[in-house]
Amino acid sequence: MVDTNAGSFFSEKSAKIFVAGHRGLVGSAIVRKLQSFGFSNLVLQTHSELDLTVQSAVDTFFASEKPKYVILAAAKVGGIHANNTYPADFIAINLQIQTNVIHSSFTHGVEKLLFLGSSCIYPKFAPQPITESALLTGPLEPTNEWYAIAKIAGIKMCQAYRIQHNWDAVSGMPTNLYGPNDNFHPENSHVLPALIRRFHEAKVRGDKEVVVWGSGSPLREFLHVDDLADAVVFMMDKYSGLSHLNVGSGKEVSIKELAELVKEVVGFEGELVWDKTKPDGTPRKLMDSSKLMELGWEPKISLKDGLVDTYKWYLENYAAKH
Numbered sequence: 001m002v003d004t005n006a007g008s009f010f011s012e013k014s015a016k017i018f019v020a021g022h023r024g025l026v027g028s029a030i031v032r033k034l035q036s037f038g039f040s041n042l043v044l045q046t047h048s049e050l051d052l053t054v055q056s057a058v059d060t061f062f063a064s065e066k067p068k069y070v071i072l073a074a075a076k077v078g079g080i081h082a083n084n085t086y087p088a089d090f091i092a093i094n095l096q097i098q099t100n101v102i103h104s105s106f107t108h109g110v111e112k113l114l115f116l117g118s119s120c121i122y123p124k125f126a127p128q129p130i131t132e133s134a135l136l137t138g139p140l141e142p143t144n145e146w147y148a149i150a151k152i153a154g155i156k157m158c159q160a161y162r163i164q165h166n167w168d169a170v171s172g173m174p175t176n177l178y179g180p181n182d183n184f185h186p187e188n189s190h191v192l193p194a195l196i197r198r199f200h201e202a203k204v205r206g207d208k209e210v211v212v213w214g215s216g217s218p219l220r221e222f223l224h225v226d227d228l229a230d231a232v233v234f235m236m237d238k239y240s241g242l243s244h245l246n247v248g249s250g251k252e253v254s255i256k257e258l259a260e261l262v263k264e265v266v267g268f269e270g271e272l273v274w275d276k277t278k279p280d281g282t283p284r285k286l287m288d289s290s291k292l293m294e295l296g297w298e299p300k301i302s303l304k305d306g307l308v309d310t311y312k313w314y315l316e317n318y319a320a321k322h
């Protein structure tokens with residue numbers, strides 16, 4: 001269902017918009033995108049200025065700022081190892097942040113909120129490509145079920161507030177993302193930034209080998225974060241439906257193919273060694289994003305171009321400081 005009133009967001013460039021998590025990979029890309037369109041009244045709070053897990057602080061913030069729009073890109077986020085190692089943090093922090101932000105947004109008169117989940121909400125063996133209707137049709141991937149349960153609760157909370165209160169809360173489910181301001185932690189990050197850093201450091205040291213986790217056979221779909229930010233702004237303007245919407249590139253690669261591509265872009269000349277003691281995670285998670293694409297959004301950045309751009313960002317902004 002698409003709201004017939006959709007389309008007003010772009011005509012309100014001075015409306016107050018709270019982008020939660022604005023210093024992260026996704027939040028920073030959304031801020032860049034909003035600013036490029038001329039939105040001029042963004043409310044931004046760092047984690048130390050406003051801890052979104054603290055209900056009273058969140059409520060006080062909304063009561064005083066009264067934003068018109070909210071984009072929720074703050075969350076406890078990490079790759080397969082972080083999800084597997086800190087399950088309590090991933091379920092508790094995410095439930096707290098999203099519950100506080102969604103409920104206070106509703107209570108204090110926010111007109112529209114966009115919640116971000118992740119493709120890990122779907123069953124481990126969902127039919128591919130995965131449509132929105134696959135939600136809650138089978139068991140989850142064990143390495144990230146805690147995070148997935150929190151994200152599913154977020155989708156359901158948005159739906160429940162829409163049904164009971166006719167409140168405009170929508171959810172976008174991005175596939176695996178990458179780009180400027182990613183997390184390059186050696187263990188806790190996602191595969192793409194982890195490999196950029198590992199190949200780069202190996203090249204600088206002159207190593208003969210780089211270790212890559214798992215078997216290399218899992219398939220993943222990657223989307224540049226600037227394309228995701230474009231989809232978020234598009235949804236704020238054009239979509240007000242009950243169902244969450246998938247946001248993906250529609251293109252998948254194996255982890256082996258990805259590793260070869262990162263190796264080429266970084267210019268590492270040694271060998272790959274596979275550490276099969278590390279988990280593969282879900283074997284495949286290609287999303288069907290046709291619902292969003294039929295509304296008029298499309299991804300623009302190829303994986304190769306996005307990788308070149310992200311490695312350049314890494315060299316200029318991260319490698320020099322770490």
Ligand SMILES: NC(=O)C1=CN([C@@H]2O[C@H](COP(=O)(O)OP(=O)(O)OC[C@H]3O[C@@H](n4cnc5c(N)ncnc54)[C@H](OP(=O)(O)O)[C@@H]3O)[C@@H](O)[C@H]2O)C=CC1
Pocket residue numbers: 020021022023024025026027046047048050051052053072073074075076077097116117118119173174175176177178181182183190
């Ligand atoms: N990265 C990916 O591949 C994907 C991400 N997503 C979704 O996109 C959203 C953003 O992810 P991403 O940008 O990658 O994550 P990041 O870790 O890069 O950014 C998350 C942001 O949230 C902030 N934050 C975390 N906890 C709190 C808190 N208690 N109070 C206030 N701020 C807090 C962080 O601040 P600080 O660092 O200071 O703690 C950070 O700025 C998430 O909902 C995630 O599920 C979905 C699919 C894939």
Ligand SMILES: C[C@H]1O[C@H](OP(=O)(O)OP(=O)(O)OC[C@H]2O[C@@H](n3cnc4c(=O)[nH]c(N)nc43)[C@H](O)[C@@H]2O)[C@@H](O)[C@@H](O)C1=O
Pocket residue numbers: 077078079080081083118119120143144147175176177187188189190191192194195212213214218220255278279280281282
């Ligand atoms: C976005 C999504 O991200 C997470 O799921 P994931 O897709 O499995 O994420 P990942 O990027 O960490 O791994 C992808 C694949 O890559 C392999 N792999 C190889 N070498 C490294 C490596 O060095 N680091 C990592 N992290 N993975 C590696 C790794 O073994 C796996 O097979 C969710 O927990 C959840 O956060 C979520 O929603």
